[in-house]
Amino acid sequence: DVVMTQSPLSLPVTLGQPASISCRSSQSLVYSNGKTYLNWFQQRPGQSPRRLIYQVSNREYGVPDRFSGSGSGTDFTLEISRVEAEDVGVYYCMQGTHWPPRTFGQGTKLEIK
């Protein structure tokens, strides 16, 4: 199984400041069709998860443009350009290239300082 490793696991951020979460996979996530199936999910307290980013850098409809994804191969990053209060929650990366199983990172808890 592909192991997804996130860092940091806890991320205190000042409102209005940027934030960055790293996700590394144990093998390349490039599929045979050339696409990379790396996704980012946000789970706000008490809510269901929702996907923010798919295929590394594509924002879901309705996701603010302060969220961006980048990376390739085995190294990926989710960036928030200016953290807002509503961004508090846990962020997960998930690979959809080598499945089953789909595998998630451990989660990164973002909190406001």
Place this chain on the structure above:
Amino acid sequence: EVQLVESGGGLVQPGGSLRLSCAASGLTLSDHYMEWVRQSPGKGLEWVGLIRKKADRDTTEYAASVKGRFTISRDDSKNSFYLQMNSLKIEDTAVYYCARDLSGGLKNYWGQGTLVTVSS
């Protein structure tokens, strides 16, 4: 508007069975990969399994931790899909979410989750 609504959670003894349902409105389940994800109390997300769309023969895939005990199926007449859970273990205690295609290019939807507690 698309909605996914899970039901069927509850308290069950170890070794028991439970069937979760996920009813959809606003989309036709048989046209999509539909997935189950669970989250144990205070823990992260764990993929449980999926059922492929009808065009891909409704085949299923499972996580190793549930393979042989859990079965995913779909009822197109009810636009619902299911997670039959047998031989439940204490470690199956979790909130179970249904979701549309976690990794595809279409908009991703999740249900509100249903809590399964396995305890004696």
